[in-house]
Amino acid sequence: MGFIYNIGIAVAGFGLKTTSFFNEKIKKGVVGRKNTFSILQKNLNPTNKTLWFHCASLGEYEQGLPVFKVLRNHYKNHKIVLSFFSPSGYEIRKNSPIADVVVYLPLDTKNNAQQFLNLVNPELTVFVKYEIWPNFLNELKSRKLKAILISASFRKNQSFFKFYGSEVRDALFAFEHIFTQNETSKKLLESINYNNVTVSGDTRFDRVSSQLDIDNTLNFIETFKQQKLCIVAGSTWPEDENLLINFINNEASKEVKFIIAPHNIKPSQIKNIQEKLNVESVLFSKKEHKQLEAVQVFIVDTIGILSKIYSYANIAYVGGALGTTGLHNTLEPAVFGVPIIIGNHHEKFPEAQQMIDNKGMFSISNQTEFNTILNELIENSEKRQLSGKNNSDYISKNKGAVNTIITYLGL
Structure with a gap:
């Protein structure tokens, strides 16, 4: 990963630690990330077959849940690791029944990515909507581990499609396939020569439709x-x-x-x-x-x-x-x-x-x-x-x- 990006992550990490003294929500994320590797070590062993689901926060979790449920039901003998970046997701869904282990995603450094994947080694990784962490994704790619992005939504003004966005743009190619919400997102991906893309729509429609099948x-x-x-x-x-x-x-x-x-x-x-x-x-x-x-x-x-x-x-x-x-x-x-x-x-x-x-x-x-x-x-x-x-x-x-x-x- 590029020098400037890694410097930016280091600065962001320092900023989060500093801000955590004054913001309880940020503090939960900082403290939670410190415990990620010990939680994984405690709950996983090298013989486990695993899947990894990652969401930014609660909204992305709800968006991905219909897919997560199908995968949970199909891969009954796998351990599922669910990660969040935001406390808004982790604190509310840390006991999610679709996962065996729920953790905060460590900051996107190369060392963290290597250590995380050494412990998890997922057979399949599913990211939701717009979570693009270059060091984690490049590490997945280098290990030839299968990853997909679902319910993806892109806009023309995002860095992926700018002349200065090569580092984050290259990370998209770690995904074996990207499922977009709309045709516009597909065309934007094709404009940077990413062609393994399908317009599937937004999984949130499936998620909310399931609400009609329960007793409200x-x-x-x-x-x-x-x-x-x-x-x-x-x-x-x-x-x-x-x-x-x-x-x-x-x-x-x-x-x-x-x-x-x-x-x-x-x-x-x-x-x-x-x-x-x-x-x-x-x-x-x-x-x-x-x-x-x-x-x-x-x-x-x-x-x-x-x-x-x-x-x-x-x-x-x-x-x-x-x-x-x-x-x-x-x-x-x-x-x-x-x-x-x-x-x-x-x-x-x-x-x-x-x-x-x-x-x-x-x-x-x-x-x-x-x-x-x-x-x-x-x-x-x-x-x-x-x-x-x-x-x-x-x-x-x-x-x-x-x-x-x-x-x-x-x-």
């Missing part, structure tokens, strides 16, 4: 909702919550119910939401012995149940795109056939623009626009139902990525 019943939500129209706001940030609170306080009918599931569930943030509301609200954590049917706003101060809660939505709002944090998962509510409102910063999320074009999703940039479209969807049941159907049809149309990948692997 939540008795406490049924008690809260009754037979009233319900708006579910998922993965919200303060700028999203301000819109919702203003609408609830000044525009909303008492006959409309609201469920707010903030991205940040720290007590201070939850308290801030409750204090700003002029109507009665209840927290998930304090719902017992409460008259839920009499409350207008339900605040979800826990994780892991939002995908089920979306099944109760008549209208959904998905946070992250009103600010700069990034749009959260819009496919989760779409699969249940509900119209969706988002913020206006969704440029990096092609599925959002596609649903907007299909008239199932609506992008807003301020309170006035939010109030207008939400009132219209509340009052116009025909538009609400048609928009929702457009979204569920969109999900159904785009399923099938998992079958394409598994067929290639010969399973």
